[in-house]
Amino acid sequence: MTIPMIVNWIGLWTIIRREMTRILRVPIQVFVGPWVSALLFIFIFGYVVGPRIAMIGGHRYLEFVLPGILMMNVINAAFLQSTSQIYFQRFQRYIEETLVAPLSYAEMIAGSLTVVILRSVATALGILVIAAVFGVASIRNIWEFLFWVIAVSTIFGLLGIIVGLWAKNFEQLTVLNVFFITPLSFVGGVFNTVSMLPGWLRWLAYGNPFFYFINGLRHAMIGFSEGSEVFGAAVTLTLCAILAVTVWRLFSIGYGLRE
Amino acid sequence: MTPALSVSHLSKVYRRGTVAVDDLSMTIAPGDFFGFLGPNGAGKSTTIHCVTGIATPTSGTIEVFGIDAVKDYREARRLIGLSPQEFNVDPFATARQIVDWTGGYFGMRAAQRKRRTDELMERFDLVEHQKKQFRELSGGLRRRVILARALVHEPKLLILDEPTAGVDVELRRDLWRYLQELNRDGTTILLTSHYLEEVERLCRTIAIINRGRIVRNGPKAEFLTGEGLEFAYLTATGAEPDHIAGVA
Numbered sequence: 001m002t003i004p005m006i007v008n009w010i011g012l013w014t015i016i017r018r019e020m021t022r023i024l025r026v027p028i029q030v031f032v033g034p035w036v037s038a039l040l041f042i043f044i045f046g047y048v049v050g051p052r053i054a055m056i057g058g059h060r061y062l063e064f065v066l067p068g069i070l071m072m073n074v075i076n077a078a079f080l081q082s083t084s085q086i087y088f089q090r091f092q093r094y095i096e097e098t099l100v101a102p103l104s105y106a107e108m109i110a111g112s113l114t115v116v117i118l119r120s121v122a123t124a125l126g127i128l129v130i131a132a133v134f135g136v137a138s139i140r141n142i143w144e145f146l147f148w149v150i151a152v153s154t155i156f157g158l159l160g161i162i163v164g165l166w167a168k169n170f171e172q173l174t175v176l177n178v179f180f181i182t183p184l185s186f187v188g189g190v191f192n193t194v195s196m197l198p199g200w201l202r203w204l205a206y207g208n209p210f211f212y213f214i215n216g217l218r219h220a221m222i223g224f225s226e227g228s229e230v231f232g233a234a235v236t237l238t239l240c241a242i243l244a245v246t247v248w249r250l251f252s253i254g255y256g257l258r259e
Numbered sequence: 260m261t262p263a264l265s266v267s268h269l270s271k272v273y274r275r276g277t278v279a280v281d282d283l284s285m286t287i288a289p290g291d292f293f294g295f296l297g298p299n300g301a302g303k304s305t306t307i308h309c310v311t312g313i314a315t316p317t318s319g320t321i322e323v324f325g326i327d328a329v330k331d332y333r334e335a336r337r338l339i340g341l342s343p344q345e346f347n348v349d350p351f352a353t354a355r356q357i358v359d360w361t362g363g364y365f366g367m368r369a370a371q372r373k374r375r376t377d378e379l380m381e382r383f384d385l386v387e388h389q390k391k392q393f394r395e396l397s398g399g400l401r402r403r404v405i406l407a408r409a410l411v412h413e414p415k416l417l418i419l420d421e422p423t424a425g426v427d428v429e430l431r432r433d434l435w436r437y438l439q440e441l442n443r444d445g446t447t448i449l450l451t452s453h454y455l456e457e458v459e460r461l462c463r464t465i466a467i468i469n470r471g472r473i474v475r476n477g478p479k480a481e482f483l484t485g486e487g488l489e490f491a492y493l494t495a496t497g498a499e500p501d502h503i504a505g506v507a
Contacts, residue, residue: 008333014363018349018356025351093347097408100311100341101364102333259273259305259314 011103015111016118019085023119030081030119031126034073038127041069046134056193057224062136067218068190070127071152075185075213076177077123078153081116082160083173086256090164095257105251109161109244116157117150124149144220144229151236152213156181158243165256184210189218194226209235261325263289263416263447264310269319271305271471279305281471282319287416287449287464289324292442294462294479295451298496302471303451304344307420311341323416337365340414342405344421344451350394354385354404357393358411365412372411379407382437399426406434410441417441418449423457435461455488467495 023030046062053061089095098108131137139145159176167173188210194202205211212232219225251257264287271280280302287293297303308314310321312332321328321335328335348357358379362372380386383403388396393404406422419438423431438461442448452458458465459479465488466476475482475495482491 008364008366010366010368011364014360017363018352018360021356022349022351088349092349093345094349096313096343096347097361098364099313100336100339101361102336102366103364104333254315258312259308 008103008107011101012107012111012114015098015103015108016114019112019115020118022085023081023115030077031122034077034123035126035130038069038073039130042066042131042134042136045069046136059222059224060136062134063138063222064193064218064224065191066127066131066136067221068185068188068214070124070131070221071148071214071217072185072190073123073127074120074149074153075156075181075210077120078116078156079160079163079177079181081119082112082157083164083167085112085115086161086164087167087170087173090256099257105248109247109251112161113154113157116160117153120153120157121146121149139221140223141220145217147233148213148217148220148236151233151240152217155236155239155243158240158247161247162243162250165250184208185214189214189226209239212236260289262286262322263291263324264449265320265322265325266306266310267320267322269306269309269321270317271302271309271314272317278471280309280316283468283471283473284319285466285473285476287447289415289447290442290445291447291464292438292462293447293449294458294465295449295468296455296458296465296492297451297468301468301496303468304420305471306468307341307343307418307449307451311339311418312336313343337412338415340409340412340417342409342417342419342422344424346393346401346405348393348405348408351392353390353392354396354400354407355380355389357404358407361408362411367412375411375413376407379410383407399430402426403430414446416447416449420451421453422450423452423454431457455492459483459488467492469496 042062045065050061055061056064086095128137163173163176187204188208189205194205194211197205206227212227212235215225215227216229216232216236219229266286267284269280269283270278272278283302283306295303295306305314309316310323310328312328316329323335323338326335326338352360355376358376359372362375367375380389383406385400385403385407388400393401396404402422402425409417409419423434426434435457438448438450450458450462463479464477465479465482467474475491482488485491
């Protein structure tokens with residue numbers, strides 16, 4: 001009846017299908033919300049605030065700020081997808097459907113992350129289309145662009161899984177977003193260059209991983225960079241590896257999953 | 260002959276120190292219809308959860324048709340179908356999606372899943388409800404979906420944790436007939452129930468668990484001699500003498 005299993009590809013694909021079905025039930029919340037929010041940012045910075053701000057590195061302010069807006073939305077999409085996915089499965093107990101099935105931890109994690117990445121990429125592409133309407137969608141290097149979108153989605157997808165496993169209520173789901181993700185992304189150079197910061201605050205930007213995510217994507221899109229993209233990529237990949245091992249370990253001990 | 264299920268010295272202690280299962284051992288022969296009885300909180304569901312992977316055993320071993328359910332969990336789980344006591348499904352998914360997705364988790368190809376899901380929708384009178392979300396279904400229909408989900412991959416060992424709780428008499432009797440058919444065709448069934456009539460009618464072997472330990476285990480005939488199953492059950496579980504006297 002069933003096929004021999006080294007990797008349960010059909011099981012993995014089913015996790016992806018199920019989650020895609022779930023997010024497509026709420027398209028306004030998942031896709032339209034971030035796109036409308038990005039549209040408003042682009043409008044305000046493109047037509048209201050932008051013209052009053054000087055060019056940055058030869059780029060219009062909207063061109064400078066767009067990669068940051070895009071990255072903030074990618075981060076939010078990834079984090080919200082993975083926290084809600086794992087938390088709702090636990091809350092409604094349908095995580096048990098996968099626990100009793102012949103699925104490995106790696107397949108469960110890979111299934112979740114695939115949907116995280118698909119949602120983030122769709123969010124990013126939607127914002128690019130909106131930006132194109134405003135004449136500011138440029139990508140200098142598509143591979144570099146994809147690297148940053150996918151790698152950063154993976155980091156926040158994994159972080160979201162950890163929070164989703166840990167959270168005991170809806171309030172705890174938002175803690176990381178409110179106190180960590182939103183503040184660090186705002187001071188990570190979404191709206192300003194590091195050189196605009198007071199001298200004593202610059203170290204904070206260089207010590208903030210969000211700076212490297214935004215800087216990397218900005219380099220991929222408009223070629224503007226204030227830090228080393230290679231160092232940023234190394235930080236990003238290291239975070240991916242640490243979080244992946246942590247999540248795998250949590251799954252293998254059944255943290256938040258098994259009784 | 261390799262047992263369908265062999266549980267040896269199983270213990271489960273929860274984080275707060277509650278001992279749910281205490282050095283429990285039992286064996287279910289292949290093809291058996293096994294009744295697993297006990298009062299609420301006795302450890303029935305926890306034992307089932309350890310067997311199926313929902314709970315991690317603290318100690319002991321579990322083998323499903325000779326396969327270690329902890330070390331070779333993927334192979335062991337392919338052989339088990341579980342209908343849990345509580346509805347553990349995505350309430351916004353449709354009846355058909357729930358069954359189809361479970362087939363997918365078990366590695367069934369799309370054509371196999373379609374055929375089997377059609378078959379189960381038909382068998383459990385779910386055809387007209389298959390596109391409704393689970394939350395829109397009545398209690399009886401929900402129970403049918405859960406049973407169909409447990410059966411989609413044609414498990415060799417079917418575990419039913421109070422499958423007829425809250426269902427009407429008609430469905431209960433229909434389900435009994437179906438379970439007897441499945442069992443005749445070779446499926447080993449482990450059934451927990453608070454309806455002693457159900458266990459008496461369906462099972463060939465009975466085990467009674469109390470406070471995490473098996474307190475009585477044997478062929479049904481042994482329980483039916485003398486005062487009957489209810490008396491045996493109340494005696495084994497240490498019920499109040501007044502309750503036992505009322506039955507005897």
